[in-house]
Amino acid sequence: MENKKVTTLEDRIPKLKEQRKQKANRRMIFYISFFFLLILVIIYFQSPLSHVQTIEIKGNQLVTEEQIIEKSNIKEDTNFWLVETKAVKKNVEELIQVDQVKVDRQFPSTVMIEVTEYVKVAFVEREGTYLPLLQNGETMPAISDGTVPSNAPVLIDWNKNEALQAMASELKKLQESIRIRISEIHFEPKENDSKRITLFMNDGYEVETRISGFADHMKHYPAIVQALESDEKGVIHLTESVYFNPFVKEEGKVENED
Missing domain, CATH: 3.40.50.10960 (Rossmann fold)
Known part of the structure; x- marks a missing residue:
């Protein structure tokens, strides 16, 4: 007759404790990582790194880059993620020389404004x-x-x-x-x-x-x-x-x- 190995409750308790400990450690690592990530995000949004660093203008001949940038209302301290492309488009299209405008945010800190001027x-x-x-x-x-x-x-x-x-x-x-x-x-x-x-x-x-x-x-x-x-x-x-x-x-x- 074969001998069957019998696992007693006493034998299983250490394994259960180890599994619970590992699960608790993983949960702790997740919370700590999330906390530090949240801190980094807050620091990023509060620092100049989140500001628009470059405004690229394309397609302009009759109107200057300075006029387009001024009309766009994008400042040196404007947050890159808070740039409203529709609002920028509407503002720049108020220039009498401009027919159409395309605005695009390019990560990490560039705003592209492409204009089509009237002939x-x-x-x-x-x-x-x-x-x-x-x-x-x-x-x-x-x-x-x-x-x-x-x-x-x-x-x-x-x-x-x-x-x-x-x-x-x-x-x-x-x-x-x-x-x-x-x-x-x-x-x-x-x-x-x-x-x-x-x-x-x-x-x-x-x-x-x-x-x-x-x-x-x-x-x-x-x-x-x-x-x-x-x-x-x-x-x-x-x-x-x-x-x-x-x-x-x-x-x-x-x-x-x-």
Whole structure:
């Protein structure tokens, strides 16, 4: 008959005590670790380590980094974890040059602000100065006195804000390859047409058209010029009907011949 080993209660008690002791030790280590971790977290949030250390700005050309940072309301002592990205986005988008903003927190202490600006479509002439005009119809502070812009059309005699915004919207839709061929755009409303404008082109032509449908009318300009004789300059009428009046010199004066 096999002998079966019988474990008595006296034999089991030491093992149970050891197991309870190990469990108590593990629990004690957990509490001590949690306590020290909590202390470290408190120290971190109270120290400059939790502050925003770097603000990176991307996509800006018309507005300075200083203006964006000031508008974001992020200070040197702003807690990295308390930066509200939606609030920063809303604040920066209040800048007239800014169309859209993307804000991202990058651990451990960097805030990334990426802006998409409105396109500069023209300059508005005001008392000898030139104000950059954005595609949303807003004007920026004047560039330096005496500097005549050459990389965008100059708008002259545009005193009505409503007409200026409409013109900016049309210029936004116009292909850049055509826009840079325009030297000046004069606002010349008539009694029977309050939207009439005259364009002076860099290639020597004049264009008479309207604000309404401007971009749609002007997209035909390159083909029209190509069809004309290269040495024959004049006025191209681009409205409901398209026709051309060459310049004719008479007694030293330049006139239009109907």
